[in-house]
Amino acid sequence: MRKKLTAGICSMAMLMTTIGTVTVIAGESAEDKKNMSGEITFSFWGIPEEVAVQEAITEEFNKEYPNIKVNLDHVSGAADFNTTILTRISGGTAPDVFYMGEVMVPIYADKGVVEDLLPYAEQDSLDLSDYWDGVLSPAGYHDGHLWAFAKDCTPYMIYYNKDMFDEAGVAYPDSSWDFEKFKETCIAMTQTDDNGKVTRYGIAPENGWPAWFNIAYKNGGKILDEEGKRMVVDPNTAEALQFYFDLANVEHCATNPDDMTSMGGGEIDAFKSGLASMVIGGRFMTYFLKDFDGNYGFTTFPIEKSEVAPLNFVALGMAKDSNNKEAAWEFIKFYCGKTGQEINSATGMGMPVMKSVTESGVWMLEGETQEQLDVILKQFNNTKDHPFHPEWMKLMDDIFARNMTEAARGKTTALEALENAAEEANAYLEEVGR
Amino acid sequence: MKTRQKVNPIKKGENFWGYVFIAPNLIATAIFVLIPILFSLYMSFMKWDMINPPEFVGLANFTEKMMRDEQFFIALKNTAVYSFISIPLGVVAAILVAYVLSGDLRGTTVFRSIIFIPVTLSMISVSMIWKWLLNGDYGVVNYFLSFFGIDGISWLGDERYAMMSVILIGIWKSLGFNVVILIAAFKDVPKSLYEAAALDGANGFQKFKNVALPLSAPSIFFVTVMSIINSFQVFDVVYMTTQGGPGDATRVVYYWIYQNAFKFFDMGYASALSWIVFIIIFVFTMLQMKFGGRNQSYD
Numbered sequence: 001m002r003k004k005l006t007a008g009i010c011s012m013a014m015l016m017t018t019i020g021t022v023t024v025i026a027g028e029s030a031e032d033k034k035n036m037s038g039e040i041t042f043s044f045w046g047i048p049e050e051v052a053v054q055e056a057i058t059e060e061f062n063k064e065y066p067n068i069k070v071n072l073d074h075v076s077g078a079a080d081f082n083t084t085i086l087t088r089i090s091g092g093t094a095p096d097v098f099y100m101g102e103v104m105v106p107i108y109a110d111k112g113v114v115e116d117l118l119p120y121a122e123q124d125s126l127d128l129s130d131y132w133d134g135v136l137s138p139a140g141y142h143d144g145h146l147w148a149f150a151k152d153c154t155p156y157m158i159y160y161n162k163d164m165f166d167e168a169g170v171a172y173p174d175s176s177w178d179f180e181k182f183k184e185t186c187i188a189m190t191q192t193d194d195n196g197k198v199t200r201y202g203i204a205p206e207n208g209w210p211a212w213f214n215i216a217y218k219n220g221g222k223i224l225d226e227e228g229k230r231m232v233v234d235p236n237t238a239e240a241l242q243f244y245f246d247l248a249n250v251e252h253c254a255t256n257p258d259d260m261t262s263m264g265g266g267e268i269d270a271f272k273s274g275l276a277s278m279v280i281g282g283r284f285m286t287y288f289l290k291d292f293d294g295n296y297g298f299t300t301f302p303i304e305k306s307e308v309a310p311l312n313f314v315a316l317g318m319a320k321d322s323n324n325k326e327a328a329w330e331f332i333k334f335y336c337g338k339t340g341q342e343i344n345s346a347t348g349m350g351m352p353v354m355k356s357v358t359e360s361g362v363w364m365l366e367g368e369t370q371e372q373l374d375v376i377l378k379q380f381n382n383t384k385d386h387p388f389h390p391e392w393m394k395l396m397d398d399i400f401a402r403n404m405t406e407a408a409r410g411k412t413t414a415l416e417a418l419e420n421a422a423e424e425a426n427a428y429l430e431e432v433g434r
Numbered sequence: 435m436k437t438r439q440k441v442n443p444i445k446k447g448e449n450f451w452g453y454v455f456i457a458p459n460l461i462a463t464a465i466f467v468l469i470p471i472l473f474s475l476y477m478s479f480m481k482w483d484m485i486n487p488p489e490f491v492g493l494a495n496f497t498e499k500m501m502r503d504e505q506f507f508i509a510l511k512n513t514a515v516y517s518f519i520s521i522p523l524g525v526v527a528a529i530l531v532a533y534v535l536s537g538d539l540r541g542t543t544v545f546r547s548i549i550f551i552p553v554t555l556s557m558i559s560v561s562m563i564w565k566w567l568l569n570g571d572y573g574v575v576n577y578f579l580s581f582f583g584i585d586g587i588s589w590l591g592d593e594r595y596a597m598m599s600v601i602l603i604g605i606w607k608s609l610g611f612n613v614v615i616l617i618a619a620f621k622d623v624p625k626s627l628y629e630a631a632a633l634d635g636a637n638g639f640q641k642f643k644n645v646a647l648p649l650s651a652p653s654i655f656f657v658t659v660m661s662i663i664n665s666f667q668v669f670d671v672v673y674m675t676t677q678g679g680p681g682d683a684t685r686v687v688y689y690w691i692y693q694n695a696f697k698f699f700d701m702g703y704a705s706a707l708s709w710i711v712f713i714i715i716f717v718f719t720m721l722q723m724k725f726g727g728r729n730q731s732y733d
Contacts (some may be wrong), residue, residue, distance in 0.1 A: 262589070263570060
């Protein structure tokens with residue numbers, strides 16, 4: 001499979017060159033690019049297939065910029081990637097360009113270790129209106145900055161097993177569904193044995209912040225106040241999360257976190273093994289379901305009071321201490337430009353960040369339809385940022401997640417969990433003077 | 435009156451070369467062990483996010499911050515539960531298995547090898563294997579129990595069983611190491627002492643209790659100290675199997691230190707927590723040496 005994928009990426013790269021889809025930025029001729037020189041290090045995490053993507057993009061980049069040498073630095077574990085980068089930054093050996101998960105953008109910006117890319121973009125007259133607001137806004141664009149440039153993104157969607165729906169005679173879900181319809185579908189897709197034990201769950205829902213914030217937003221909820229400074233106890237959020245957790249703990253048509261720990265696998269495993277008819281995830285599911293033995297489709301989260309959807313993304317940041325900022329910027333610009341986007345999206349791990357490339361659909365995988373593209377575009381056109389904050393790790397990864405997991409396990413209500421989380425989070429923010 | 439001892443020039447040269455020969459090890463120990471230890475002590479009085487210059491906060495990490503940190507005390511309590519169950523269980527199991535395998539029964543060599551295999555495996559692999567063995571729906575353990583009418587225990591997903599499951603995985607993993615040390619100790623006991631005990635009319639259990647155990651006390655002491663240290667440092671098995679859950683059931687102190695250091699980038703506080711754990715281990719080891727390590731030698 002890896003060979004096939006690599007071949008696909010290479011042929012995509014060759015195609016780009018053949019048809020001459022070279023991004024020409026105002027005021028920067030091919031000759032200028034040829035004359036630009038330097039050496040940069042680019043650190044990234046990812047599965048082995050992603051290394052092939054980086055190589056393909058770098059190869060294309062070097063066709064335009066033959067004198068800029070890019071050293072690829074593959075840090076294998078995404079979990080410890082941030083620690084690696086921070087250690088290097090504090091040691092004075094920061095990579096020039098590096099991956100940045102969406103939640104890390106305000107953290108790096110707050111620490112003052114990344115370069116603001118907006119002046120570079122403006123100097124090159126880069127058309128930022130061709131980029132989705134859902135990836136520009138979290139990078140500080142509306143405050144006059146661009147702390148990182150998103151390289152790919154995804155809304156969260158609900159993936160369903162078409163074969164199981166056909167077998168059960170239940171209509172495929174579509175983006176017109178609301179919470180009640182979603183619950184009915186989960187119940188209809190749940191199967192039990194003679195003893196009443198669930199043998200197939202309607203859904204194996206993710207119990208983590210991306211899914212929680214998505215469901216809260218669809219109910220018109222919010223997590224932080226208008227200024228984004230304090231955590232709030234929002235009734236819409238509490239209502240949405242309670243509905244979400246009740247699927248497992250009251251309706252028994254979904255798994256809860258303890259079920260997942262007991263099973264020893266992840267939600268994707270539950271979906272792939274037929275233990276769940278639906279699962280939640282971003283575009284990366286397309287990659288993980290490559291070897292799935294069956295047919296699947298995807299649609300939006302159920303929409304109750306609002307259509308807004310947050311985007312998850314991975315961005316490229318430039319170290320403030322980089323010795324070769326011009327070359328680093330050219331690389332970032334190329335990567336997030338048309339050619340880079342088209343090569344990058346071929347893995348199925350993420351979607352393009354440029355509107356023109358997303359809408360063209362050239363990045364879609366074999367067998368994917370216009371209808372599916374429309375489902376995705378509907379969410380891209382209606383985005384709302386996740387509640388990003390420089391203290392995200394403590395606020396969301398620890399306090400919010402810890403309290404909300406108790407509600408997800410059915411040990412407390414979503415409202416109580418939210419109240420506890422807000423009290424703890426806001427006390428912490430006071431303590432650290434934010 | 436003290437007189438200055440004159441050092442023989444030849445001996446002086448030998449001393450010099452002695453230091454030269456141990457220098458590589460000394461330097462490596464200093465760089466990779468001593469300096470980091472001292473640095474972490476220094477950091478424990480600082481607030482440091484890995485980027486901005488460390489800021490001196492005095493004892494704040496040990497006092498206000500730690501006292502308010504409810505999660506730390508939950509983790510400490512869980513670690514204590516883990517230790518107080520896993521140490522006695524693990525050491526007793528190791529003594530019994532080692533005693534049986536130190537005999538001249540047939541097949542002991544094969545069993546010694548088998549029991550050592552988990553020690554050679556990485557904790558990550560061991561955790562993955564046990565995750566499947568303990569799987570609530572398809573696990574071998576539940577399948578076996580179903581023959582006795584016990585049905586569907588959620589070993590890792592139920593807070594009543596999760597800690598015990600993690601403890602059993604830990605004991606299973608470390609048993610081989612302890613057993614090998616104790617087999618060597620039991621085999622070191624002179625046969626003549628067993629024979630003398632037999633002549634005095636001692637039965638098998640009395641020989642074990644009055645001859646084998648007292649004469650292996652130094653090794654049992656060593657195994658106990660190592661178990662204390664390892665149990666307070668338990669982390670990887672929790673990280674891989676339960677991630678500290680369900681709820682707070684298996685959140686142990688090293689997991690909390692890891693989160694503070696590498697998730698919240700609060701290196702100063704994480705260092706302070708590490709030093710508290712160090713002090714706890716140190717106190718327990720000292721107590722053990724004072725009371726358990728007495729009269730170790732019977733030579």
